[in-house]
Amino acid sequence: MQAREALTADALAAFAVFSRHLNFTRAAEELHIAQPSLHAKVAKLSRSLDAQLYEKVGRQLRLTQAGEDLAAFAADQERSVGDFLARLGGPKRSMRLAAGRAAIQWVLDRPLRAVVRRGLDLRVIPADRSTAVCMVDKGNADVAAIAYDPPPRRLRSVQVADVPQVLVAHQSHPLLSERQIRLRDLNGLGLVVPPEGRPHRQSLERAFHASGVVWNVASEADGWDLIVHLVWLGVGAAVVNGSVPVPSPLRAVEIQDLPRVGYWLAWREQRRAIVDELLREVDSNG
Numbered sequence: 001m002q003a004r005e006a007l008t009a010d011a012l013a014a015f016a017v018f019s020r021h022l023n024f025t026r027a028a029e030e031l032h033i034a035q036p037s038l039h040a041k042v043a044k045l046s047r048s049l050d051a052q053l054y055e056k057v058g059r060q061l062r063l064t065q066a067g068e069d070l071a072a073f074a075a076d077q078e079r080s081v082g083d084f085l086a087r088l089g090g091p092k093r094s095m096r097l098a099a100g101r102a103a104i105q106w107v108l109d110r111p112l113r114a115v116v117r118r119g120l121d122l123r124v125i126p127a128d129r130s131t132a133v134c135m136v137d138k139g140n141a142d143v144a145a146i147a148y149d150p151p152p153r154r155l156r157s158v159q160v161a162d163v164p165q166v167l168v169a170h171q172s173h174p175l176l177s178e179r180q181i182r183l184r185d186l187n188g189l190g191l192v193v194p195p196e197g198r199p200h201r202q203s204l205e206r207a208f209h210a211s212g213v214v215w216n217v218a219s220e221a222d223g224w225d226l227i228v229h230l231v232w233l234g235v236g237a238a239v240v241n242g243s244v245p246v247p248s249p250l251r252a253v254e255i256q257d258l259p260r261v262g263y264w265l266a267w268r269e270q271r272r273a274i275v276d277e278l279l280r281e282v283d284s285n286g
Contacts, residue, residue: 007045012074014041015053019071020140022054022061045070068138075139076270094121095274098132099145102224106243107161107263108145111281120277129199136268143267143275147241148199151266160282161243161263166252168228168244169237173251180256183211190218190236192227204239207258 014031018038021027028035046053053067063071095115097104104112104124116122125132125141132144136155144151151157167181175181186208194201208215218236221227224244231238232250241261246252265282267275 009077011041011045012077014038015045015070016074016078018042019063019067019074019138022063072137072139072268072270076268079139079142079271079274093119093274093277094123095143095278096123096125096141097143097145097278098125098127098135098141100128100132100147101126102241102244103145103147103263106224106241106245107163108278108282110285111278114281114285115277118277133266136266136271139268139270142271143265143278145263145265147261147263148203150262151264155266156269156272157264157266158279158282159262159264163242163261163263164254165239165258165261166242166254167237168231168240168246168250168252170231170234171249171251173237175237176251176253178253180254182257183207183213183255186215186237186239186255187213188215190216192219192221192230192236192238193217194227195220195222198222200241203259211257 014027014033017030018024018027021030024035024039024042028038031038042053049066049070051066051070052064053070054061054063056062097112099108112122125135127135127141127144129146129148132141132146133152133155135141136144145160150159167175167186169176175185178185191204193204207213219230221230224240227238227240228244228246228250230236232247239255239258240252242252242254265275265279
């Protein structure tokens with residue numbers, strides 16, 4: 001069988017499900033077919049394409065590069081069919097966004113609300129940076145919203161925000177009497193910070209180390225909203241992105257020598273059509 005003839009809708013749909021589970025039993029259950037039948041479909045694809053699509057590493061299955069490419073192609077085909085049916089009056093168009101909470105709540109909130117109001121079926125997948133990029137690469141998400149470093153060059157991208165880093169504390173804190181402060185002003189300060197290993201925590205640690213600033217962990221919290229709430233409770237001060245709303249009686253002041261934080265949307269060219277609607281809203285709200 002020629003490779004082109006092997007890429008039927010049924011075969012691609014079966015491989016797409018297998019690639020998500022990397023487990024023949026669970027994938028066969030989702031497809032409502034027998035496990036030997038699914039195994040045969042994948043083996044037939046492998047022979048027809050003359051490519052090994054997965055390998056066993058210990059007790060786990062892992063896609064090869066050819067398998068990754070085929071999984072992304074299968075996901076793109078599934079997306080194209082869905083978009084076509086939507087244009088014919090079928091189920092409304094959908095967009096799968098992989099992003100962290102900060103990007104969803106405080107950077108993309110207006111554009112996302114606008115596309116939902118116009119009838120787009122928005123499916124949000126909570127994900128950190130590496131997971132979001134991986135999901136876009138594999139075709140499991142249409143677009144990723146990521147922060148700090150620009151996306152890999154293999155992806156299309158556009159920067160959607162550029163915000164300062166600010167110190168948040170009670171309005172009576174002496175540092176808030178200044179219009180701008182520097183890192184050295186935070187020496188000895190107790191801060192509410194994300195858990196170890198999170199991008200913002202790592203960025204702060206590098207900046208404080210480079211400036212010779214000694215700081216203390218007053219508390220750890222996951223998520224900007226909880227961090228700001230702990231500041232409101234009086235646990236300590238915090239360094240957050242300037243897009244995060246600050247409730248009274250808290251105030252924020254920019255930290256002059258901390259780098260600004262960029263946010264990007266990133267997608268594969270094959271998904272540009274579905275991302276365009278969001279990009280138009282980003283431009284109009286910019």
